[in-house]
Amino acid sequence: GAGVSQSPSNKVTEKGKDVELRCDPISGHTALYWYRQSLGQGLEFLIYFQGNSAPDKSGLPSDRFSAERTGGSVSTLTIQRTQQEDSAVYLCASSLARGQGAWYGYTFGSGTRLTVV
């Protein structure tokens, strides 16, 4: 597609429920990143995909968080048993590749605002 698409744009869920957040990167972008943006905390790296594999999951805050990517394209971030501290904006970004090409900047989606009540 023309840009990075994220869905839903807003999600309100009850504490303890599972949620799935979707990211559809720019066609041909092999690298995909998830970040979390909490109020006053800036952007926190969560996970990086190169193709369908995730060589760097170091930012996932707990084992309630998982992510997958299929067909080298769409990625889903799943949060199980949501907690109120999971409330944040989850941003996805894609780039041509990691390494030299990736330094020409990421293209970010508009994010999913998750509210856990």
Add this chain to the structure above:
Amino acid sequence: AQSVTQPDIHITVSEGASLELRCNYSYGATPYLFWYVQSPGQGLQLLLKYFSGDTLVQGIKGFEAEFKRSQSSFNLRKPSVHWSDAAEYFCAVGGRVGGSQGNLIFGKGTKLSVKP
């Protein structure tokens, strides 16, 4: 460890005034440096980037930034601010080599308000 500090959480300037947003980084080698802007409800848009060469880089929307290695800084400037520049601005650093290559580290952002 890599880190980015944006000392100013919130800045208010008058329309037409000049602007400087501060960014300091900590990194063990020469970094890649970026400035992004985020308007309310939007994703992040790249304003400019520094990889190497000329330490004064020009970006979109009339912004520029200067890399000062001695001060570990990459401050963003604009000579005359427009009301549409009101947004949140993020400085980011990326590594050239090593296990964290590809993962940008972001500052906590500076919110810019513009007075008429």
